[in-house]
């Protein structure tokens with residue numbers, strides 16, 4: 398007998414039970430207004446909950462206005478942001494999905510135009526709060542790219558303030574009703590900048606050796622854990638390798654240190670330290686980052702989430718079956734098909750696949766399927782007719 402697909406088996410993480418192991422990867426949508434979420438976010442995240450996803454991640458939400466990648470990033474640096482987010486968590490949870498939030502700070506990679514306006518560094522910007530110019534801050538005064546402005550190196554007291562800002566944002570995320578919190582430690586943003594020998598040229602307690610470069614990430618996690626309830630899972634996204642000397646060995650050591658401090662899941666991405674978004678050699682393959690999730694899971698003895706060009710149901714199922722990861726995060730393919738979990742359930746032979754959707758959709762689609770008009774979604778493969786019809 399065929400084994401029940403792992404992809405659709407629930408997963409318990411601390412006090413949370415995910416209905417399946419399909420995760421919407423955090424993706425910025427550049428739709429916030431002065432840090433506030435808009436109706437766009439409710440529609441965007443809500444449709445993945447209604448599509449059957451187990452865990453829906455809200456995009457990178459910033460702990461400090463200076464840390465916004467663009468002026469259209471959402472924020473959580475003040476209590477006023479909570480009600481808008483709460484509306485979203487209520488909706489998503491009301492449709493059976495869990496909802497996570499990724500907290501981030503872009504550091505020297507902040508203050509750019511949105512991608513479809515060129516993702517270019519903005520020469521200056523009044524900032525998202527009434528605090529004058531939008532200043533770039535980072536571990537060291539090293540620019541992210543030749544086109545980018547040199548950031549100012551954070552002072553030691555400012556680093557302490559930054560750690561406190563992460564904790565305060567985590568407390569707000571809890572109050573807004575999120576089930577999972579992810580610390581964004583990847584893609585060349587502030588935490589990754591501290592971890593990187595290329596971006597971090599400090600010679601104090603926060604730089605100079607691998608252990609000292611890790612200190613900021615460790616302090617952020619400790620502070621977040623103080624504000625994030627013990628029954629709620631904490632994830633951490635890493636760039637397992639990068640283009641500027643970030644190695645898998647260093648990431649395994651980081652994963653061990655973070656797991657010991659209450660991180661439950663390492664979300665395994667790569668790259669972002671240079672203008673290239675991922676390492677070129679790794680770019681074209683399906684599942685190009687899964688190997689890192691497998692290695693971190695095996696060597697750091699921590700649960701992992703795999704991400705990156707995971708597209709097919711069989712591929713996702715194999716990642717779990719082979720023990721490479723505990724969760725599978727899907728980004729762009731879900732933008733293409735927000736009902737991906739339904740298609741995967743059909744492909745993997747899950748009984749009653751239409752039950753993955755809310756009855757307002759699933760009831761009718763199941764009825765249509767039984768009446769012989771096809772349960773498969775594709776219009777370009779077979780159309781709506783009975784098998785064999787044009």
Ligand SMILES: Cc1cc2nc3c(=O)[nH]c(=O)nc-3n(C[C@H](O)[C@H](O)[C@H](O)COP(=O)(O)O)c2cc1C
Pocket residue numbers: 422423424425426456457499581583584634666704705706707726727728729730
């Ligand atoms: C439009 C867009 C926005 C993204 N925003 C974020 C983000 O806010 N935080 C993050 O960690 N990764 C972000 N990513 C990366 C995705 O989470 C994911 O890791 C990446 O797209 C690879 O997965 P995929 O091949 O399934 O899309 C973004 C990707 C896209 C396409």
